[in-house]
Each structure stands twice: as structure tokens, then as C-alpha cells.
Amino acid sequence: MPLEALIVSHGQPSDPDVGEAEIAALAAAVAQHLPDARVDGVTLAAPGRIEALSADRPGALIYPMFMADGWFTQVQLPKRLADGVGPRLVSFGLDCTLPMLAAHWVRQVCADRGFDPKDTDLIIAGHGSGKSRRVSEATNAFAARVAGEVKPRSVRCGFVEEDPSLTDALTGLGEKSICLPFFAAKRGHVLDDLPEAVAASGFTGVVLDPIGLHPDVPKMIADALRWRATTPNVAQCVF
Incomplete structure (x- = not known):
């Protein structure tokens, strides 16, 4: 089954389209390192978008493009994801690599x-x-x-x-x-x-x-997604 993933960021509430364009570009760059995978980007700032996109991706891996795990990743994100989506990887800023x-x-x-x-x-x-x-x-x-x-x-x-x-x-x-x-x-x-x-x-x-x-970040995210997809029962490396 092809790997599916959603990269989620906070976005820019005052101008959601800016954040959506940024996270879409990052997702496209990550996808370059994951042949045959479907990787999309979405922000919490775009009304209704994460609900709709995650509903169309049952079982998709969730990669939080946040610098820490806090209210947005622990409360807001799970509340807005469709049922059955996940697992959720550790936030970008906490990845041990x-x-x-x-x-x-x-x-x-x-x-x-x-x-x-x-x-x-x-x-x-x-x-x-x-x-x-x-x-x-x-x-x-x-x-x-x-x-x-x-x-x-x-x-x-x-x-x-x-x-x-x-x-x-x-x-x-x-x-x-x-x-x-x-x-x-x-x-x-x-x-x-x-x-x-x-x-x-x-x-x-x-x-x-x-x-x-940093130009190596898309590959780093792709490696994390590939690792999670192939070793689902092993805890992700955090610092």
C-alpha cells in the first residue's frame, strides 16, 4: 500500500493562503524523496481544509511541522483530524536528527x-x-x-x-x-x-x-515518514 502522509503546520490565520502555499511547497519537496507516496500539506489556519483532507486520507501518517509539542499538536490537531487518521509523528522541532x-x-x-x-x-x-x-x-x-x-x-x-x-x-x-x-x-x-x-x-x-x-529538511521529513511506515511499533527518536 503506498505511503500517504499529511504535513500539518500552524499557518497564518490573517492570510491562510500564504501558509497553505508554503506547506504545499514543502510537501511537494518531501514527496520528491518518496517515490509512489502521496504527501500533502495543510495548515490549521485554513477553515475546514484539514478536516476535509484528512477525511480523504484514512490511515495517513501525520507529520506536525511544529517546533514543539503543545496545545496545537496535543489538543487542536487531534480534534480537527478525521477519525482513523494517523499515527502522528513527533513534531519537527523534536526530531532527534x-x-x-x-x-x-x-x-x-x-x-x-x-x-x-x-x-x-x-x-x-x-x-x-x-x-x-x-x-x-x-x-x-x-x-x-x-x-x-x-x-x-x-x-x-x-x-x-x-x-x-x-x-x-x-x-x-x-x-x-x-x-x-x-x-x-x-x-x-x-x-x-x-x-x-x-x-x-x-x-x-x-x-x-x-x-x-534548510535545504536538507525535506529529506529529513521523508526519512521520518518512511521509517514510521516501515517500523510502526518502534518509538520515534526524540531528544
Whole structure:
């Protein structure tokens, strides 16, 4: 039976079509690594779309394109999926292979810039939350895993919605610094709050694209879907 999967993201409630186009493009890129599979993308922001699409995909694997497991993945997503759809994989931000991908990227940036990793400061920019610790805990765990691989001089996390703030985390660092946004897409906070924090802090280091936009992410997701389809009774690797 061909593999079927739905990649689900939060989307953009103020303009659902933007998020729908982004997740459709990601699903198409993932499908390139899964011959004969049917992979679709959908957002929670598009009224009625996830209900209709999941009803047409009984037994489809669900891949949450979220940075942590919280209210959206644990409450909202299951409530809106049609009966019989699943299983649901761990959220993108918690996949144990993601820190390795990020570490490889940071090391490559260091090599390209002539930085020695042990003389480089790493900053992970995250969302945070005033209501739940899950988001910042996932960000901090990701940062620790990446730092364990890269061995930078220092590693910091800064958040949009809790302390330490992005501005605080970016302050006082030199040019040999790399800021990696722990976000799935390049909009909202990445386009507004992060540039504002960079300007306010006087940060002169390197600001990377969000980890969700790394070119190896579609293959990483495809590997996770293939693994889940072939080993349904084995728990997925999380960090």
C-alpha cells in the first residue's frame, strides 16, 4: 500500500493562503524523496481544509511541522483530524536528527567564514511562551544538542515571548557569532521581532534562515515518514 502522509503546520490565520502555499511547497519537496507516496500539506489556519483532507486520507501518517509539542499538536490537531487518521509523528522541532542537521550547518558556516567553532558564539532564537514551558524547553534542549556537536565558545537562547529576550541574547557579542532561528518558516517573528532585536542589540554576527528552511529538511521529513511506515511499533527518536 503506498505511503500517504499529511504535513500539518500552524499557518497564518490573517492570510491562510500564504501558509497553505508554503506547506504545499514543502510537501511537494518531501514527496520528491518518496517515490509512489502521496504527501500533502495543510495548515490549521485554513477553515475546514484539514478536516476535509484528512477525511480523504484514512490511515495517513501525520507529520506536525511544529517546533514543539503543545496545545496545537496535543489538543487542536487531534480534534480537527478525521477519525482513523494517523499515527502522528513527533513534531519537527523534536526530531532527534534535527540537531545533527543544524550542527552540520553551523560547522559549514564556520568553515565558509573562516571561524573556528571553539571561538564562535552560538545563539538560538526561539519563540518561547508566556503560558507553557514546553516551547522554551524544546528550544533549550535543541541548543544543548547542537552545542554538544559544534563545541562553540558559548551558546545562548533568546525568545520572543519570555526571558531572556532576543535582544538580551544577541547583546555583547562580536562578529564571530551565529544566530540560528529555531522556527519552521520565515515570516512573523523571524521577519519582525528578530531584525528588531538584531538592530537593538547591535549584533554584527551571522543570522541564518530558520532551521525549517534548510535545504536538507525535506529529506529529513521523508526519512521520518518512511521509517514510521516501515517500523510502526518502534518509538520515534526524540531528544
